Amino acid sequence: MKEFKNFTMNFGPQHPAAHGVLRLVLQMDGEVIKDADPHIGLLHRGTEKLAESKPYNQSIGYMDRLDYVSMMCNEHAYVLAIEKLLQLEVPERAKYIRVMFDEITRILNHLLWLGAHALDIGAMSVFLYSFREREDLMDCYEAVSGTRMHATYYRPGGVVRDLPSKMPKYEKSDIRNNAELEKLNYNREGSLLDFLEDFVSRFPDCINEYENLLTDNRIWKQRTVGIGIVDPDRAIQLGFTGPMLRGSGVAWDLRKKQPYEVYDQLKFDIPIGRTGDSYDRYLVRIEELKQSNKIIHQCVDWLKNNNGPVMIDDGKVAPPNKDNMKDEMESLIHHFKLFTEGFCTPEGQVYSAVEAPKGEFGIYIISDGANKPYRLKIRAPGFPHLAALNEMARNHMLSDVVTIIGTQDIVFGEIDR
Amino acid sequence: MIDKTKKMIKSLFLVEIVKGLSITGKKLFKKPITVQYPEEKTPQSSRFRGLHALRRYPNGEERCIGCKLCEAVCPALAISIDTEMRSDGTRRTKKYDIDLFKCVYCGFCEEACPVDAIVETKIFEFHFEDRNEKVINKNDLLKIGDLYEREELKDRKNLG
Ligand code: SF4
Ligand code: SF4
Numbered sequence: 001m002k003e004f005k006n007f008t009m010n011f012g013p014q015h016p017a018a019h020g021v022l023r024l025v026l027q028m029d030g031e032v033i034k035d036a037d038p039h040i041g042l043l044h045r046g047t048e049k050l051a052e053s054k055p056y057n058q059s060i061g062y063m064d065r066l067d068y069v070s071m072m073c074n075e076h077a078y079v080l081a082i083e084k085l086l087q088l089e090v091p092e093r094a095k096y097i098r099v100m101f102d103e104i105t106r107i108l109n110h111l112l113w114l115g116a117h118a119l120d121i122g123a124m125s126v127f128l129y130s131f132r133e134r135e136d137l138m139d140c141y142e143a144v145s146g147t148r149m150h151a152t153y154y155r156p157g158g159v160v161r162d163l164p165s166k167m168p169k170y171e172k173s174d175i176r177n178n179a180e181l182e183k184l185n186y187n188r189e190g191s192l193l194d195f196l197e198d199f200v201s202r203f204p205d206c207i208n209e210y211e212n213l214l215t216d217n218r219i220w221k222q223r224t225v226g227i228g229i230v231d232p233d234r235a236i237q238l239g240f241t242g243p244m245l246r247g248s249g250v251a252w253d254l255r256k257k258q259p260y261e262v263y264d265q266l267k268f269d270i271p272i273g274r275t276g277d278s279y280d281r282y283l284v285r286i287e288e289l290k291q292s293n294k295i296i297h298q299c300v301d302w303l304k305n306n307n308g309p310v311m312i313d314d315g316k317v318a319p320p321n322k323d324n325m326k327d328e329m330e331s332l333i334h335h336f337k338l339f340t341e342g343f344c345t346p347e348g349q350v351y352s353a354v355e356a357p358k359g360e361f362g363i364y365i366i367s368d369g370a371n372k373p374y375r376l377k378i379r380a381p382g383f384p385h386l387a388a389l390n391e392m393a394r395n396h397m398l399s400d401v402v403t404i405i406g407t408q409d410i411v412f413g414e415i416d417r
Numbered sequence: 418m419i420d421k422t423k424k425m426i427k428s429l430f431l432v433e434i435v436k437g438l439s440i441t442g443k444k445l446f447k448k449p450i451t452v453q454y455p456e457e458k459t460p461q462s463s464r465f466r467g468l469h470a471l472r473r474y475p476n477g478e479e480r481c482i483g484c485k486l487c488e489a490v491c492p493a494l495a496i497s498i499d500t501e502m503r504s505d506g507t508r509r510t511k512k513y514d515i516d517l518f519k520c521v522y523c524g525f526c527e528e529a530c531p532v533d534a535i536v537e538t539k540i541f542e543f544h545f546e547d548r549n550e551k552v553i554n555k556n557d558l559l560k561i562g563d564l565y566e567r568e569e570l571k572d573r574k575n576l577g
Contacts, residue, residue, distance in 0.1 A: 054492055057525075058490065058492035058525070059492065060523075061492055061521055061523040061525075065521075088430065092561060116499050125440075125441050125444075132450055135450075135459075139459075139462075141462070142462045142464075142465065143462045143464070144464070145464065146464035146465050146466040146524060146537075147466055147522065148464070150521065150522070150523070152523045152524060152525075159429065160528075161464070164462070164463075164464070167448075167577060168460035168461055168462045168463065170452075170457070170458075170459070170460050171457070171458065173458075174456060174457075175453055175454055175456050175457060176457060188460065209440055212433075212437060212440055213437045213440060213441075214437075216432075216436070217433050217434065217437060218428070218433065218434070303440070319528065322531075322533075325531065326531075332531070335531060336484075336486065336531075339486045339489060339490045339525075339528075339529040340486065340489040342489070387537035394480035403570050
């Protein structure tokens with residue numbers, strides 16, 4: 001009799017559902033997966049080593065490029081680590097701005113996740129709708145930092161500039177008359193905060209729209225319920241964080257458990273799942289969208305009523321005002337010193353973590369007293385998640401791998417770093 | 418019991434599918450949110466960080482004094498500068514090259530420049546026809562600066 005063997009199949013690295021450059025080597029028994037072996041490293045850029053070769057501030061831009069869907073959260077962990085080393089006290093307004101943008105980032109990330117996940121499983125419209133909302137938030141990114149994605153906006157000691165008092169507007173063109181233009185610009189008359197306030201009031205309806213399309217949909221349920229179940233104990237053992245852990249029913253969120261910045265003064269809840277399958281994680285993330293929306297609202301209110309500096313006033317760490325620099329000797333010296341040598345940190349080691357949209361994003365720095373880290377380690381949430389892929393995918397069908405990759409919310413920038 | 422019947426009716430009449438279809442159906446008759454790109458553009462912030470330019474003073478003298486701060490601060494090592502003493506005794510750059518493939522458009526050079534010479538304009542639609550064109554030199558940069566000085570001044574006022 002002929003002997004049947006498992007069939008080996010490559011999934012990716014150029015597969016559109018592989019979310020970047022994941023290469024999966026699958027052992028298939030018919031259409032059932034017996035073993036899934038993720039191969040990583042195709043997007044390795046040596047960020048950790050790169051950061052060890054540059055003054056502290058110059059690596060902020062590289063942090064954006066780790067998890068390129070939650071840019072500012074990565075920066076946040078990095079600047080928090082430096083601030084811990086230097087023991088800086090950040091101005092209150094900067095803290096609120098950071099929290100606000102962290103939550104904007106969370107919405108950005110979850111919207112991309114939702115759209116891509118739904119697209120992978122076969123629902124096209126959600127992708128289009130979620131990108132419509134992403135566009136508004138991207139505009140906020142651009143308004144504060146000057147780029148839509150890689151912001152380089154947070155600095156040790158605060159943020160680089162205060163929020164703009166004007167939003168950019170659509171310009172006149174031949175194919176749109178004034179009435180239409182006014183309609184397009186209706187929420188851009190005021191400042192960034194006004195724009196965000198309008199967004200916050202619109203967004204719950206948008207979430208309803210996504211939910212109407214997916215939550216009860218039988219196809220969506222058939223594709224996600226019972227797929228990739230992880231029970232709570234195992235999730236903890238595997239080092240899961242973020243929605244992956246909360247989807248399994250463990251109420252763990254760094255924003256609550258070790259509040260950083262001003263999270264302890266804000267009101268929000270953390271949702272948890274029950275069964276730990278893909279559907280629960282979907283529900284958790286949808287609820288997180290709503291909670292983030294709430295947090296942004298509170299931050300907007302606070303920021304509207306409170307002014308103040310957004311950067312610490314310490315010439316050793318923060319660049320001096322450019323106008324001062326032109327007539328003050330000391331500012332000039334600080335300016336030149338900062339932009340060439342940067343600042344030195346005291347010897348020691350720190351770990352700081354933020355609740356990034358995907359989980360706990362941490363930065364571990366060992367400093368030997370120089371102007372650059374002696375060693376920098378990035379704790380990317382996606383890495384342990386991907387490591388559990390084999391376990392989650394085993395004995396599922398081939399098409400479920402797509403669901404599982406989607407539900408893990410994998411981004412290769414941070415896994416390969 | 419009532420719950421069960423409700424559920425059955427719901428699933429029999431495809432309630433959730435109809436709900437979803439009504440959303441997408443409604444969108445069918447809405448105006449699209451996309452813009453006709455080359456004719457009209459999406460709003461662009463005055464802080465936008467696009468293609469670089471070197472500025473001049475109003476009297477036509479180039480601003481850059483060759484202090485190399487931008488070269489030092491550039492995380493991508495995209496800028497390379499050589500300086501010389503000009504005949505009138507001032508220090509100017511002999512060579513000012515930016516490798517646009519290396520550049521990560523972080524804006525640090527603009528922040529670092531003490532005389533506001535190097536700036537990042539709002540130009541984002543540029544292309545190269547030859548690989549060597551990715552390195553733009555001082556002349557190109559000054560030319561871009563001359564062309565966009567007016568907009569640059571406007572943007573500087575609008576930064577806040
Ligand atoms: S924008 Fe950043 S990467 Fe580009 S030249 Fe300036 S400092 Fe270098
Ligand atoms: S562009 Fe500015 S920072 Fe760079 S060398 Fe010239 S003056 Fe110095």
